[in-house]
Amino acid sequence: MQASRKSAGTSAAAPAGRPAGVVVGGGISGLIAARDLALAGFDVTVLEAAEDFGGCVGTHRVAGLDLDSGAESYATRSPAVPKLLEELGLQERIASPDPSGAWLQLGGPDPAKAAQRMPQTGLLGIPADPRADEIAQAIGRTGVARAALDRVLPMAPLLRREKVSLGEIVRSRMGEAVLKRLVTPVVGGVYSADPDVLDADSVAPGLRKAMAEHGSLGAAVGAMRRAAPAGSTVASLRGGMGTLTSTLVENLRELGATLLAGTPATGIERSGTGFTVTTDAGTQTADALVVAADGPAAVDVLTPAVPDLAAVRPGPGPGVALGTLVGDNPELDAAGDGSPGCP
Numbered sequence: 001m002q003a004s005r006k007s008a009g010t011s012a013a014a015p016a017g018r019p020a021g022v023v024v025g026g027g028i029s030g031l032i033a034a035r036d037l038a039l040a041g042f043d044v045t046v047l048e049a050a051e052d053f054g055g056c057v058g059t060h061r062v063a064g065l066d067l068d069s070g071a072e073s074y075a076t077r078s079p080a081v082p083k084l085l086e087e088l089g090l091q092e093r094i095a096s097p098d099p100s101g102a103w104l105q106l107g108g109p110d111p112a113k114a115a116q117r118m119p120q121t122g123l124l125g126i127p128a129d130p131r132a133d134e135i136a137q138a139i140g141r142t143g144v145a146r147a148a149l150d151r152v153l154p155m156a157p158l159l160r161r162e163k164v165s166l167g168e169i170v171r172s173r174m175g176e177a178v179l180k181r182l183v184t185p186v187v188g189g190v191y192s193a194d195p196d197v198l199d200a201d202s203v204a205p206g207l208r209k210a211m212a213e214h215g216s217l218g219a220a221v222g223a224m225r226r227a228a229p230a231g232s233t234v235a236s237l238r239g240g241m242g243t244l245t246s247t248l249v250e251n252l253r254e255l256g257a258t259l260l261a262g263t264p265a266t267g268i269e270r271s272g273t274g275f276t277v278t279t280d281a282g283t284q285t286a287d288a289l290v291v292a293a294d295g296p297a298a299v300d301v302l303t304p305a306v307p308d309l310a311a312v313r314p315g316p317g318p319g320v321a322l323g324t325l326v327g328d329n330p331e332l333d334a335a336g337d338g339s340p341g342c343p
């Protein structure tokens with residue numbers, strides 16, 4: 001998907017009277033930022049390193065089916081995505097997940113017993129009530145007994161610390177079985193990371209405050225679930241989430257933006273009140289600049305303009321390998337499908 005309205009082969013500046021906006025990175029963040037700039041009257045150029053726009057939100061074709069190749073749903077707790085979908089005319093495509101809920105495939109000698117429904121009232125796999133029947137199947141009676149201590153253990157140290165990982169909270173409140181058999185599979189599926197390296201306040205905002213208010217982790221999860229908007233917490237689009245990025249690209253073209261795929265930014269320098277963005281094909285001048293690349297890439301291109309950033313360059317995120325399995329088994333048709341998690 002390569003589009004160009006004007007060549008990047010030379011120094012490019014915006015037409016007189018319109019400020020120039022340059023966006024580095026054509027994933028969902030960059031495309032939305034580019035749209036905001038275009039709607040605000042900027043002459044926008046999007047520089048994307050890959051040959052396609054969309055970044056982690058895209059589609060791929062397997063067995064004749066067009067399937068999501070990254071994000072497959074969006075959270076509905078904020079009105080931001082529904083509002084965007086309406087503005088782009090995609091509201092008719094919104095699809096809610098099968099209400100039968102998600103399943104977990106846990107390790108164990110008997111595969112039939114290893115597959116089980118996720119608790120309906122959890123948060124990132126943390127159960128509101130660890131004594132529920134489906135929880136006992138997943139973590140055993142000993143695990144349930146340990147998890148029940150959540151109601152009586154003191155929790156002040158967890159609340160006092162400035163930073164605490166989600167793994168630490170779950171392990172100390174409900175024990176290792178809840179962490180490894182319920183939370184780790186779900187969190188791994190969502191964040192491609194172990195709960196021990198994820199900051200609790202980032203991935204579960206409000207959880208520690210709710211723990212302080214309600215006196216236990218389970219009660220906090222229950223309260224947060226009850227306070228969530230009715231219905232599903234995620235939704236998707238018929239045709240896949242890639243429909244969102246391809247529609248954004250079309251919309252940007254209609255707004256007159258210049259979309260340059262296969263054109264990585266290699267450096268950014270300050271020039272006057274704006275910036276000069278360098279690519280292998282030339283330079284772009286920008287009155288407004290948005291860098292919407294991954295952390296290490298963003299630091300690399302911004303370091304010439306902001307040398308201090310080099311000291312805080314983040315490491316690369318966890319590698320993600322995408323595996324897509326297409327099966328045709330009519331016996332599964334009645335079983336419903338949710339979002340499976342695998343430890």
Ligand SMILES: Cc1cc2nc3c(=O)[nH]c(=O)nc-3n(C[C@H](O)[C@H](O)[C@H](O)COP(=O)(O)OP(=O)(O)OC[C@H]3O[C@@H](n4cnc5c(N)ncnc54)[C@H](O)[C@@H]3O)c2cc1C
Nearest residue numbers: 025027028029048049055056070071072073264265293297
């Ligand atoms: C397998 C998978 C499943 C996911 N599932 C979900 C989900 O269901 N729901 C959800 O909400 N989130 C999900 N996510 C997370 C979500 O997809 C990402 O948070 C989101 O897409 C990030 O968008 P972004 O634009 O910030 O970054 P990216 O998508 O990473 O886009 C950054 C872009 O910048 C480009 N770039 C990098 N360096 C340069 C450079 N020097 N010059 C120009 N361009 C550059 C890259 O090529 C890339 O296209 C999933 C992620 C993955 C990997």
